Amino acid sequence: MKLKNCLYLGVWDNIADEHYIAKHLCKYLNVEKKSIYALDFKNNYDIILTAIPAKKPPGFWSMFKGYKIAHYFDLVINTPRERQYIPSLSKFNLVFSPENVRYPGVNHAYLQQGFEPSVLFPVRVSKNRDVGFLGRIYSDERKQIVNQVKADVGLGLRGKDFSKFVNSHKINLCLSAPVKLPGYWSARVYQILGCGGFVIHYWEEGLEDEFEDGKHLVTYCGIEDLKEKIDFYLKHDYSRQKISVQGYERVFNFTWERRVEQLWNAISKLV
Known part of the structure; x- marks a missing residue:
């Protein structure tokens, strides 16, 4: 049939x-x-x-x-x-x-x-901000993390505005979901990488099947690990830019x- x-x-x-x-x-x-x-x-x-x-x-x-x-x-x-x-x-x-x-x-x-490449793609803007987070602050844990790493928050951004936010930040943060299940993570990892951004993502089971840690993005476990990695990649532009390029190339598989x-x-x- x-x-x-x-x-x-x-x-x-x-x-x-x-x-x-x-x-x-x-x-x-x-x-x-x-x-x-x-x-x-x-x-x-x-x-x-x-x-x-x-x-x-x-x-x-x-x-x-x-x-x-x-x-x-x-x-x-x-x-x-x-x-x-x-x-x-x-x-x-x-x-x-x-x-x-x-x-x-x-x-x-x-x-x-x-992600949809016709809608989300790199744009040229000044990368003059350190850490950004796209999403809702719906829990005390998220609020605490965002405050501790002094991340700018972007809410409700779509298309070119989304990409401008991503590309104006040296580091884009993806936080964990409230319920931990294998294979479940933020859709923004694809969207941010599709815009050419550098992603630090909370480690989730299965994420390594699509992206290699330290090559396509960076994962963290816990707030202290996150702060150390943010500090490192803010100081090492070449390493950060190399990972973002490799992540951008990789995400076209998805x-x-x-x-x-x-x-x-x-x-x-x-x-």
Whole structure:
């Protein structure tokens, strides 16, 4: 059986990664993007794809005849989302997420996040700031770390503004997630490297499968280790610049085009 068409249900705001996934998925089949809040749905699609499976009750997904595929990039296992997501996910033929763990009663596949080179890329600005952090300060631990290393905080930045922030800082910091799971880390590691930035990232299990510590980025374990490495790389421009160049070259293995190729290969095995 050849898969010919896909109904892609989402919210479709301006910043959704679904736009990039849909763009590259069109290489393989026809993709119709539709709001998950729409009231009329045809039932003649080979694939029904969504990144927000919990927005609808399990019975909604049961009505579709085609292969039901979910992908998302939030933490679920060992979080309050687990109770919310699993009932709907059990109705799907295949579920992708960046958590390299088993899902109870779900056909789960590991798929990491990516970046879109047409949107995030290096820009020329003066690198006149030391340490930057892009993201929300949603915990006391994050607040403490950001304050101790005197990092500038960028919130809600997209596209060129994101890249300007990255390229104006000598070091870009990625902090750990509140729940530690193998394979789960910040999507910003791909986005920052795609902008040509230098990344110091909290060590997470599995990160070494994609990036080599000291070659493509730098990892740290604990606040004292972080402060020592920040101090070292602020004083050693050549080492820092070499790692950022190698990281930029490496991250092109993890564009959304490459991730969608992985996604499509897994979907094709269902047929």
